[in-house]
Amino acid sequence: INLIINGPDIKQVIKPAIINLEKYFIDKYRRSQQKLLSLQEQFDKIEEFICEKQHILLFIEQQLSTLISSISFIQSQIDQQNQQFQTEIECLNRDRLRTNQSTCATFLKSQKSLETLDAQIDQLKQKQDQEKNQMIQFIMTTVQ
Numbered sequence: 001i002n003l004i005i006n007g008p009d010i011k012q013v014i015k016p017a018i019i020n021l022e023k024y025f026i027d028k029y030r031r032s033q034q035k036l037l038s039l040q041e042q043f044d045k046i047e048e049f050i051c052e053k054q055h056i057l058l059f060i061e062q063q064l065s066t067l068i069s070s071i072s073f074i075q076s077q078i079d080q081q082n083q084q085f086q087t088e089i090e091c092l093n094r095d096r097l098r099t100n101q102s103t104c105a106t107f108l109k110s111q112k113s114l115e116t117l118d119a120q121i122d123q124l125k126q127k128q129d130q131e132k133n134q135m136i137q138f139i140m141t142t143v144q
Helices: 002-006 010-100 104-143
Strands: none
Touching: 010 104
16 A cells, blocks of 8 residues: 555556557457457358369269169169069970970971070070170170
């Protein structure tokens, strides 16, 4: 108390301290605002980047969906053709079985029929393999 009464005017001591404190806080506020602005700009750039990537991802998902639909359609065609080939092969196998059950008197004639049926089965199997390969190649070309 003695220092206050006999000492320098309190306004002369406190006023510069308050002014320095105010300058310090204003400087801190400006730096924090600049930092906030910088962070906001970084956030905006990241948000824009994410948005672009989401558009790309959406496009890729649409392409993938289209490819999956195409593959499903092609697979259904392959399955249908396989079923047809299988039916034809079963018919040819039944024919071959009936031929095998023929009498000894017609053995040579039956043998020729069997060879013809085997050749037809082989042709059908080759045709089936060729069409499978063509479909697989078409799928690979579509995917690329």
